[in-house]
Amino acid sequence: MPTKMIEVKDLQKKFKDNIVLKNISEHVNQGQVICVIGPSGAGKSTFLRCLNGLEQPTSGQVLFEGQELVGLSDKALDHIRQKMGMVFQGFNLFPNMSVLKNIMIAPIKVKGTNEEQAKSTAMKLLKQVGLADKADQYPDQLSGGQKQRVAIARALAMDPQVMLFDEPTSALDPEMVDEVLKVMRDLAASGMTMVVVTHEMGFAKEVADQIWFMADGYIQETGKPEDFFAHPTSPRAQEFLKKILK
Amino acid sequence: MKKHHILLLLLTLCISLIVSPLGAFAASSSSSSASSSSSQVTTTDDSLQRIKQKGTLVVGTSADYPPYEFTTKDHGKTKYVGFEMDMARQFAKDLGVKLVIKNMDFDSLLVALETGKVDCVIAGMNATPERKKSVDFSNSYYTGHSYMLVNKSDQAEFKKLSDYKGKTIGAQNGTTQYTMAKDDIPGAKVKGLAKLSQLVIGLQSHKVDAVMADAATAKAYAENNSNLAAIKVPMNTKVPGTAMAFHKGDNSLRAAANQTIANVQQKDLINKKYLPAAASHMKSYKKQNTVLSYWRYFTKGVEYTLIITVLSVFFGFILGTLFALMRLSKNKLLHSIAVCYIEFLRGTPMMVQIMFVYFGIGAIIQSMPALIAGIIAVSLNSGAYVAEIIRSGIQSIPLGQTEAARSLGMSKKTTFQEVIMPQALKNIWPALGNELITLLKDSSLVSVIGVGELMYETQLVQSATYKGVLPLFITMLIYFVLTFTLSRILLHFERKMKYAH
Numbered sequence: 001m002p003t004k005m006i007e008v009k010d011l012q013k014k015f016k017d018n019i020v021l022k023n024i025s026e027h028v029n030q031g032q033v034i035c036v037i038g039p040s041g042a043g044k045s046t047f048l049r050c051l052n053g054l055e056q057p058t059s060g061q062v063l064f065e066g067q068e069l070v071g072l073s074d075k076a077l078d079h080i081r082q083k084m085g086m087v088f089q090g091f092n093l094f095p096n097m098s099v100l101k102n103i104m105i106a107p108i109k110v111k112g113t114n115e116e117q118a119k120s121t122a123m124k125l126l127k128q129v130g131l132a133d134k135a136d137q138y139p140d141q142l143s144g145g146q147k148q149r150v151a152i153a154r155a156l157a158m159d160p161q162v163m164l165f166d167e168p169t170s171a172l173d174p175e176m177v178d179e180v181l182k183v184m185r186d187l188a189a190s191g192m193t194m195v196v197v198t199h200e201m202g203f204a205k206e207v208a209d210q211i212w213f214m215a216d217g218y219i220q221e222t223g224k225p226e227d228f229f230a231h232p233t234s235p236r237a238q239e240f241l242k243k244i245l246k
Numbered sequence: 247m248k249k250h251h252i253l254l255l256l257l258t259l260c261i262s263l264i265v266s267p268l269g270a271f272a273a274s275s276s277s278s279s280a281s282s283s284s285s286q287v288t289t290t291d292d293s294l295q296r297i298k299q300k301g302t303l304v305v306g307t308s309a310d311y312p313p314y315e316f317t318t319k320d321h322g323k324t325k326y327v328g329f330e331m332d333m334a335r336q337f338a339k340d341l342g343v344k345l346v347i348k349n350m351d352f353d354s355l356l357v358a359l360e361t362g363k364v365d366c367v368i369a370g371m372n373a374t375p376e377r378k379k380s381v382d383f384s385n386s387y388y389t390g391h392s393y394m395l396v397n398k399s400d401q402a403e404f405k406k407l408s409d410y411k412g413k414t415i416g417a418q419n420g421t422t423q424y425t426m427a428k429d430d431i432p433g434a435k436v437k438g439l440a441k442l443s444q445l446v447i448g449l450q451s452h453k454v455d456a457v458m459a460d461a462a463t464a465k466a467y468a469e470n471n472s473n474l475a476a477i478k479v480p481m482n483t484k485v486p487g488t489a490m491a492f493h494k495g496d497n498s499l500r501a502a503a504n505q506t507i508a509n510v511q512q513k514d515l516i517n518k519k520y521l522p523a524a525a526s527h528m529k530s531y532k533k534q535n536t537v538l539s540y541w542r543y544f545t546k547g548v549e550y551t552l553i554i555t556v557l558s559v560f561f562g563f564i565l566g567t568l569f570a571l572m573r574l575s576k577n578k579l580l581h582s583i584a585v586c587y588i589e590f591l592r593g594t595p596m597m598v599q600i601m602f603v604y605f606g607i608g609a610i611i612q613s614m615p616a617l618i619a620g621i622i623a624v625s626l627n628s629g630a631y632v633a634e635i636i637r638s639g640i641q642s643i644p645l646g647q648t649e650a651a652r653s654l655g656m657s658k659k660t661t662f663q664e665v666i667m668p669q670a671l672k673n674i675w676p677a678l679g680n681e682l683i684t685l686l687k688d689s690s691l692v693s694v695i696g697v698g699e700l701m702y703e704t705q706l707v708q709s710a711t712y713k714g715v716l717p718l719f720i721t722m723l724i725y726f727v728l729t730f731t732l733s734r735i736l737l738h739f740e741r742k743m744k745y746a747h
C-alpha cells in the first residue's frame with residue numbers, strides 16, 4: 001500500500017461571492033509526481049496554495065501525513081511548511097541577500113543549523129542545480145532561469161518531503177525553460193514527491209505519474225499521462241487539449 | 247496572539263500616561279477651591295518640613311533680568327547672580343538646605359510653581375492682585391519703577407506719553423510691565439516675548455520702538471550697550487512690590503521666607519551688599535564679554551542636543567515600529583489605537599506636546615527632570631512620523647517575499663526581521679534620514695522647558711552678552727554642521743546598502 005502524503009477532502013475556497021474551488025477530494029502518494037494542468041482561471045494555483053496553508057480553505061480538509069492543516073495555529077503550520085517546499089512563478093528570491101544567503105537563511109533561522117553546515121548544504125544544492133559559480137552573486141545579477149533554479153535549491157535546503165511548483169516556467173523566456181525543467185526532471189527521478197502546476201505539456205507527459213485536469217474549480221478528470229493525452233474523457237479536457245495541441 | 251497581548255499592554259500604558267494627567271488636572275482644579283480654604287483650617291501645612299527633608303530648595307527664576315537675576319560665567323560654568331539670587335542663597339542657608347536654581351521663561355514660572363516643579367519663585371515678580379489669586383506671596387522686599395529702553399538715536403522722540411501713540415512697545419510676557427503697557431499707554435501696540443533679551447534684540451533691529459522693563463534692569467541694559475538708553479516713562483509706573491511666590495497653602499515655608507526677608511532688610515543687605523555685587527558682576531563681564539568666550543555654553547548645548555537626538559531617535563524608532571505593526575495588524579482594536587496615536591501626535595504641535603509632558607505628566611511624576619520630559623515628548627512625536635514611514639516601507643515589499651519566507655517555514659516574526667524589515671529599511675532610508683534631521687533641529691523646541699540644549703544655551707549667551715544676532719548665527723552654523731555631517735553619514739550607509747545589492 002502506498003502511503004498517502006497529502007489528502008484533500010471536500011476542499012472549497014471562496015473569494016467573497018466567487019467560488020474558486022468546488023469540493024475537491026484527491027490525494028498524493030509518497031514518491032508520486034502530479035502535474036496539475038488546465039486553462040487559466042481554473043483555480044490551479046489557489047488549489048496548490050491551499051496545500052501548504054498559504055490560502056486558508058473556506059471549508060473542507062487538507063491533510064499532510066494524516067495531520068489536519070485547516071485551522072492550525074500559525075506555529076504548527078510553520079512547522080509543517082518546513083516539510084513542504086514551494087517554488088513560485090515569480091521566483092520570490094530575497095533581493096537583499098546573496099544567492100548563497102538565500103539558500104542558507106531558512107535552515108539557519110528556522111532549523112537552527114549552524115553556519116558551516118548550512119553553507120556546505122547550500123553549495124551542494126547549488127552544484128545540483130548547476131549554479132555553484134553564482135554563490136556570491138545577488139538575484140538581480142541572474143537570468144530568470146538561474147533565479148528559478150536558485151529558488152528550487154532554496155526550497156530543497158529545508159530537506160522537504162514534498163515540493164509544490166506553481167507554474168515555475170511561466171515567467172521565463174522560452175530558451176530558459178529547459179534548464180529549469182531539467183532540474184525538476186532530475187528531482188523527480190530522485191524520488192521526490194512533487195505537485196506541479198504547469199503549462200508544459202511535454203514535461204507533464206514525460207515526468208508525471210498522474211495528470212490532474214482542472215477547469216471551473218473542479219478536478220475534471222485524473223489519469224496516467226499516456227491515457228489522458230490520448231483519450232481525454234471529459235468534454236472540458238477534450239476542448240482544452242484540442243486548443244493547445246493545435 | 248501573545249504578541250498582541252504585549253502590544254496591548256504597552257499601549258494601555260502609553261495611553262494612561264497621556265490621559266491620566268488630564269484627570270489629575272480636572273481633579274485638582276475642582277478641589278483647589280475647596281482645599282485651599284480647608285487647608286488653612288484643618289490640614290497641617292508641612293511645606294517647610296518637606297523642604298528640610300529633601301534637603302533642597304528649588305527656586306524658579308528667569309535669569310535675564312539684571313540686576314535682579316542674570317547669568318555670568320565662572321570658569322566656563324553658568325552662575326546665577328543678581329540681588330535676588332543672593333537672597334535665594336540666604337534663604338536656603340537659613341533653611342539649612344541646598345539651593346537649586348531652575349531657569350525658565352518668566353511666563354512659565356507660575357505654572358511650574360503650581361505643578362510643583364519649583365518650591366518657590368524668585369524672579370522680580372510683583373505681587374499683583376491677579377497673581378495673588380493663584381499663588382501666595384512673601385512680604386515685599388523691593389519696589390521699583392518701570393523704565394523704557396529705547397535706541398539712543400530715537401531718545402529725543404519720546405518725551406510725553408502721547409509720543410508712544412502708534413509705536414510698538416515690547417514687554418516680557420506675563421510681567422506687570424506688559425499689563426501696564428497694554429492698559430496705561432493709549433494708542434500703543436504691545437508686543438510680548440518670553441525673554442527680555444529677545445526684546446532687546448527686537449529693539450536694536452527696530453522691530454519694536456521701546457521696551458518697557460523694570461528701572462534697574464533697563465538701566466543695566468543701557469549701561470552695557472552704548473546704543474541703548476533707559477528713559478523715564480511720563481506716567482506713574484509704581485508697581486506692587488517685588489516678592490517671592492509660593493504654592494498656595496505653603497504657609498510655613500512662606501513664614502520662613504519672611505523671616506529671611508526681615509533679616510535682610512534689617513541689615514539693608516540689598517542696597518549695601520547685593521546690588522553692588524550685582525553691579526560688579528555686570529562690569530566684570532562687560533570687559534571680556536565676547537560671544538566666543540562663551541564657547542563652553544555652545545559645547546554644552548551641542549552635548550545635550552545630541553543626547554536628546556540620539557535617545558529620541560532610538561525610542562522613536564521602537565515606538566514607530568510598534569505602531570506601524572499595530573496599524574498593519576488585522577486586529578481592529580490595535581489598528582484603531584495606532585491610527586489615533588499617529589493622527590493625534592502628528593496633528594498637534596510638538597511645542598505643545600513638550601510643555602504638556604513636562605507640566606502635565608510632570609504633575610504626577612514630580613521628580614521627572616525636564617530633560618526626561620523633553621526626550622519623552624520628542625520620542626512620542628517622532629514615533630508617529632516614523633510609524634508612517636515604516637508602514638509605507640513594509641507595504642512597499644511585494645507579498646511574494648512574505649509568501650516565499652512563510653513557505654520555507656519561517657514564522658511571522660522571523661519573516662519580518664530577516665526578510666521584510668531589511669528590505670523595507672533600505673527603501674525608507676532617505677525618508678528616515680529626513681526625519682532624523684528634522685528631529686535634530688526640532689530638539690531646539692525643548693528649550694521652552696529649560697533643558698540646556700543648544701538653543702537654550704544660545705539664549706543664555708544672548709542675555710549674558712547683550713548681543714542678539716551673533717549667538718544666533720553661531721548656533722545656526724552649529725546646527726548646520728551637525729545636520730550636514732548627519733546627512734553625509736546617512737548617505738554613506740545608503741550607498742553601502744545599494745552596493746550590497
